[in-house]
Each structure stands twice: as C-alpha cells, then as structure tokens.
Amino acid sequence: MDTRQTQEKADDQGRLKVCIVGASGKLGRYMVQHALDRGYEVVGVCREQSVGKLADFAERITVVAGATDDREAIGRAVAGCDGVLTVLAPWGVHGYSTGTAQAVLDHAPAGARLVFSCGWHITRDGKDVYSLKLRAFLKIFGPLARLIRVGDIDDQVEACRRVFASDTRWTVVRGSNLEEGTSQGLPVWSRRVGDPVLADNLTRRIDFALFMVEALTDDELIREAPAIVGCQTSSARRHAAVA
Numbered sequence: 130m131d132t133r134q135t136q137e138k139a140d141d142q143g144r145l146k147v148c149i150v151g152a153s154g155k156l157g158r159y160m161v162q163h164a165l166d167r168g169y170e171v172v173g174v175c176r177e178q179s180v181g182k183l184a185d186f187a188e189r190i191t192v193v194a195g196a197t198d199d200r201e202a203i204g205r206a207v208a209g210c211d212g213v214l215t216v217l218a219p220w221g222v223h224g225y226s227t228g229t230a231q232a233v234l235d236h237a238p239a240g241a242r243l244v245f246s247c248g249w250h251i252t253r254d255g256k257d258v259y260s261l262k263l264r265a266f267l268k269i270f271g272p273l274a275r276l277i278r279v280g281d282i283d284d285q286v287e288a289c290r291r292v293f294a295s296d297t298r299w300t301v302v303r304g305s306n307l308e309e310g311t312s313q314g315l316p317v318w319s320r321r322v323g324d325p326v327l328a329d330n331l332t333r334r335i336d337f338a339l340f341m342v343e344a345l346t347d348d349e350l351i352r353e354a355p356a357i358v359g360c361q362t363s364s365a366r367r368h369a370a371v372a
Contacts, residue, residue, distance in 0.1 A: 146170040148207045151216030153179035159338030174206045198228030204236040212242040212345040230288035243299045244344045251289045253354045258323025300344045301354040307334045317365045318355035329362035
C-alpha cells in the first residue's frame with residue numbers, strides 16, 4: 130500500500146491502524162494523542178510497569194505490554210497495521226534500540242509506513258555538519274553513558290543503519306534539542322544537519338510527535354532522514370522569509 134492509498138483508506142474509512150512502539154514515554158504519549166485526533170486506531174507497546182502512564186487513553190487504544198525489543202510483543206502489536214511509529218531509545222547496553230528496530234522491520238506488514246525517531250547525531254551519508262558543542266557532547270557523553278551502563282549511542286547508530294539498509298517504506302526523523310510547551314505547528318526539516326534553517330536546534334516535543342504522525346501520509350519522506358527544527362524558531366522564520 131503506497132502513501133496515496135494509505136491516505137485514501139483514511140479518507141474512505143476514517144481509521145488507519147497505527148502501532149506506536151514506546152507509547153508510554155513523553156514522545157510516545159504525544160504521538161498517541163495526535164493519532165487519536167486524526168481518528169486512527171492505535172495500538173501502543175510499552176513495558177508492563179509503564180502501562181499506567183497510558184491511563185488517560187484507556188478504552189481508546191489497545192496496549193500490548195512488553196519491552197519494545199520483545200519480538201513476540203512487537204509481532205502481535207504490528208499485525209494488520211498500516212503504519213508503525215517507533216521511538217528508538219538508546220537505553221542500556223544490550224542492543225535495545227537495535228533489537229527494537231529489527232523487530233519492527235521483521236514483523237511489520239509488507240508495505241506499512243515505518244517511522245522511527247532518533248537524534249541529530251545519526252547521519253545517513255556522512256555529509257551532516259555538526260557543531261563543536263554537539264561533537265564534544267557526543268565524545269564525552271557516549272563513553273560515559275556506556276561506562277555507567279545507562280545508554281549506548283552506538284546502539285542507536287546501528288539501529289538506524291539497519292533501517293537505512295532495509296527495503297521497507299521507512300522514515301527516520303532526527304530531532305533537535307527538545308522542550309515542552311504548547312504546539313507551534315509542524316516543524317521544518319532539512320536533509321543535512323548544518324543547514325542554516327536548523328541553526329536554532331530546538332523543537333517542542335509535542336511538535337516532534339506531530340511530525341512523526343504526519344510522516345505516515347507524506348510521500349516525500351519515504352526513505353528520507355529529515356532533521357527537524359521548530360517552525361517558530363528564529364532560524365526557521367529567517368528561512369521562510371527568504372524562501
């Protein structure tokens with residue numbers, strides 16, 4: 130099913146079926162709300178101990194309890210879905226992101242739209258240009274996180290490498306620094322970190338989620354790795370003024 134057909138199904142039936150992997154997190158809960166606002170049928174995957182965080186959506190979504198790298202749980206959750214939204218969280222040092230991505234790639238229905246979230250540090254072709262501040266942060270934080278066993282940035286890199294190499298209808302959304310707040314609208318994006326439009330490096334988390342959900346029905350984003358920034362940042366507004 131291509132994106133045009135996906136949108137036609139939404140128009141005809143008013144109800145796409147979407148799985149959100151990592152639904153109980155901050156980004157995940159925003160994605161759940163955006164999907165429900167569009168009338169989508171939502172299946173959420175989260176750890177059993179986090180199911181209570183989805184209480185506000187009780188009776189409106191189906192919850193599959195399990196780790197997001199649990200292949201059996203993912204297989205049940207994505208069955209029959211038109212799209213899968215996946216939070217690639219680099220937690221722990223046991224390949225959590227890679228396991229999550231691989232489970233989704235292996236079990237999502239053929240032709241489903243697969244949208245993954247990650248940070249700006251992911252590069253598809255090595256042509257992104259990173260600030261000294263970001264490079265220093267990654268150089269220091271990456272080894273430290275692995276040392277204290279709380280996270281592994283390289284795991285998220287490997288997860289995205291597998292997505293990029295797949296023949297699925299994927300999008301990898303690369304988020305800037307995030308802040309809370311009311312929605313400012315759909316973020317703007319570029320193929321390359323270092324593009325002046327991204328200079329302010331800030332997006333509202335609710336709008337990151339909005340971009341993820343919108344990507345489900347946007348043909349232009351198939352097999353793209355958009356780096357996003359808030360549409361009301363000064364760098365985005367400067368770009369809009371000269372476009």
